[in-house]
Amino acid sequence: MEEVIIFGMKLAFSLALVGILSWIFYIYGTLWYNSQRVRRKLRMQGIRGPPPSSFLHGNLPDMQRITSQASNISKDNDQFLAYDYSAALFPYFQHWRKQYGLVYTYSTGMKQHLYVNEPDLVREMNQCITLNLGKPSYITNKLAPMLGNGILRANGHSWAQQRKLVAAEFFMDKVKGMVGLMIEAAQPLLLKWEQIIEDQGGAKAEVKVDADLRGFSADVISRVCFGHSYSKGKEVFLKLRSIQKIMSNHGFLFRQTGFLEKLKFRTKKQDEISSLESEIESLIWELVEERKRECSSEKDLMQLLLEAAMSDQSLGKDFSKQFIVDNCKNIYFAGHETTAVAASWSLMLLALYPEWQDRIRTEVAQHCPNGIPDADSLPLLKTVSMVIQEVLRLYPPAAFVSREAYEDIQIGSLNVPKGVCLWTLIPTLHRDPEIWGPDSNEFKPERFSEGVSKAIKFPQAYVPFGIGTRLCVGKNFAMVELKVVLALIVSKFSFSLSPSYKHSPAYNMIVEPGHGVYLLIQKN
Numbered sequence: 001m002e003e004v005i006i007f008g009m010k011l012a013f014s015l016a017l018v019g020i021l022s023w024i025f026y027i028y029g030t031l032w033y034n035s036q037r038v039r040r041k042l043r044m045q046g047i048r049g050p051p052p053s054s055f056l057h058g059n060l061p062d063m064q065r066i067t068s069q070a071s072n073i074s075k076d077n078d079q080f081l082a083y084d085y086s087a088a089l090f091p092y093f094q095h096w097r098k099q100y101g102l103v104y105t106y107s108t109g110m111k112q113h114l115y116v117n118e119p120d121l122v123r124e125m126n127q128c129i130t131l132n133l134g135k136p137s138y139i140t141n142k143l144a145p146m147l148g149n150g151i152l153r154a155n156g157h158s159w160a161q162q163r164k165l166v167a168a169e170f171f172m173d174k175v176k177g178m179v180g181l182m183i184e185a186a187q188p189l190l191l192k193w194e195q196i197i198e199d200q201g202g203a204k205a206e207v208k209v210d211a212d213l214r215g216f217s218a219d220v221i222s223r224v225c226f227g228h229s230y231s232k233g234k235e236v237f238l239k240l241r242s243i244q245k246i247m248s249n250h251g252f253l254f255r256q257t258g259f260l261e262k263l264k265f266r267t268k269k270q271d272e273i274s275s276l277e278s279e280i281e282s283l284i285w286e287l288v289e290e291r292k293r294e295c296s297s298e299k300d301l302m303q304l305l306l307e308a309a310m311s312d313q314s315l316g317k318d319f320s321k322q323f324i325v326d327n328c329k330n331i332y333f334a335g336h337e338t339t340a341v342a343a344s345w346s347l348m349l350l351a352l353y354p355e356w357q358d359r360i361r362t363e364v365a366q367h368c369p370n371g372i373p374d375a376d377s378l379p380l381l382k383t384v385s386m387v388i389q390e391v392l393r394l395y396p397p398a399a400f401v402s403r404e405a406y407e408d409i410q411i412g413s414l415n416v417p418k419g420v421c422l423w424t425l426i427p428t429l430h431r432d433p434e435i436w437g438p439d440s441n442e443f444k445p446e447r448f449s450e451g452v453s454k455a456i457k458f459p460q461a462y463v464p465f466g467i468g469t470r471l472c473v474g475k476n477f478a479m480v481e482l483k484v485v486l487a488l489i490v491s492k493f494s495f496s497l498s499p500s501y502k503h504s505p506a507y508n509m510i511v512e513p514g515h516g517v518y519l520l521i522q523k524n
């Protein structure tokens with residue numbers, strides 16, 4: 001008996017030893033050997049970068065050190081406009097750019113990255129149509145509870161299938177039909193601001209615009225996704241935002257979560273995320289079931305996804321359900337926050353440049369009866385478009401275009417090894433004086449008077465909506481929505497920046513005014 005126990009213990013010990021050795025080999029293989037191999041391949045092509053300062057974490061300690069050393073942004077209005085927000089939020093990129101140029105490599109331990117801000121290479125990325133270039137898996141894995149397997153996270157054929165379906169819903173002819181619902185959704189905001197002015201004596205009042213703009217864009221997206229059931233859909237939006245807040249607190253972009261941290265995170269936050277996730281799923285599914293019972297002819301996004309899922313027998317019941325739920329969540333996330341934040345930045349910049357408010361007001365009065373735009377008059381609002389383009393240049397809500405090479409791929413003359421993540425920093429491209437000229441940090445909407453192609457040397461370097469095959473599906477929709485809301489606000493109110501405004505761009509998956517935008521508004 002004793003011999004059996006001793007044998008059992010020896011066996012357990014040997015197995016544990018084999019396990020530990022395999023783990024060490026795995027770590028050595030994936031971390032060290034792999035990253036050395038990839039770095040060597042890149043170096044042979046002339047790509048340099050900071051040497052990793054940590055065996056396990058690559059350049060992460062350097063990134064933390066550079067970030068903590070970065071000085072605070074000046075709060076002086078004249079100066080902050082000239083400030084590329086990435087210098088404050090991602091100072092390590094600027095730091096290394098000075099040393100290694102427009103294309104360089106760095107490591108975060110498990111992953112090797114390539115910073116790509118060279119316009120020709122950005123164009124080549126733009127033209128690269130292979131399905132082997134997708135969203136970085138280590139980031140999309142973190143987003144799984146929020147986005148499921150919807151279009152934003154998906155890669156390869158699953159992405160292509162979803163893209164075909166979802167994109168069709170946001171073609172310009174469809175978007176034109178949504179102008180009415182956008183105007184309707186803006187009414188509560190306009191009435192609220194009028195009431196605030198009234199309550200503060202009828203002349204000038206201070207408003208913090210961000211939550212109202214977020215409410216507006218959530219309302220618009222709810223109406224697009226869920227048609228007449230949009231008020232129920234808004235509950236989905238509130239829950240999604242809660243998940244976003246929990247997740248973005250956890251070193252979202254580059255930091256990989258350690259094993260112990262994962263355990264701690266699991267007990268503390270994961271339960272909260274899981275319960276929000278299942279509440280969202282039940283809410284959307286309730287709406288879908290309701291819609292099925294109604295046999296509605298309404299053609300909102302949910303109906304379209306429902307029809308597509310039902311017509312494709314190969315999808316299977318569970319997949320169909322997931323497909324609808326996930327894509328509703330994806331459009332909610334992708335569509336409402338970005339647009340609301342772009343509207344906040346627009347009002348901030350217009351507050352600094354009252355002459356552009358005047359120009360918009362004159363234009364709206366000229367083309368829109370009663371100051372209310374419609375599908376016919378919107379294309380005539382050229383000044384509003386120019387202002388939005390300039391806002392998206394200086395304060396793009398999405399800071400990056402990011403990709404991962406799933407196989408070794410060729411981008412222009414560069415061979416990108418499998419597993420490398422590519423990062424294009426949008427605000428830096430948008431402010432590069434080599435591309436935009438010496439006035440690149442100035443607010444000058446007139447640079448877009450003859451379109452993007454005439455505004456810069458390399459049109460591929462203007463990418464507020466991303467690049468190439470994964471270009472933002474909602475680009476037309478967002479532009480129309482922004483035009484509607486800005487035209488309505490500016491023709492009703494005049495405004496300047498309140499002394500309560502503190503310039504503090506903050507990264508929260510997108511780049512938003514950290515302390516909100518405070519305006520002093522008055523009725524026109």
Ligand code: HEM
Binds near residue numbers: 151163335339463
């Ligand atoms: C000002 C507002 C917006 C900005 C700045 C913006 C920006 C972006 C960017 C940078 C990307 C990534 C592109 C890439 O990786 O190359 C993207 C993707 C996407 N956007 Fe937008 N977006 C906005 C509004 C919207 C709206 C209103 C919707 C939906 C109604 C939307 C839906 C999507 C979707 C579904 C994707 C994923 C496309 C794919 O992976 O195939 N976006 N957006």
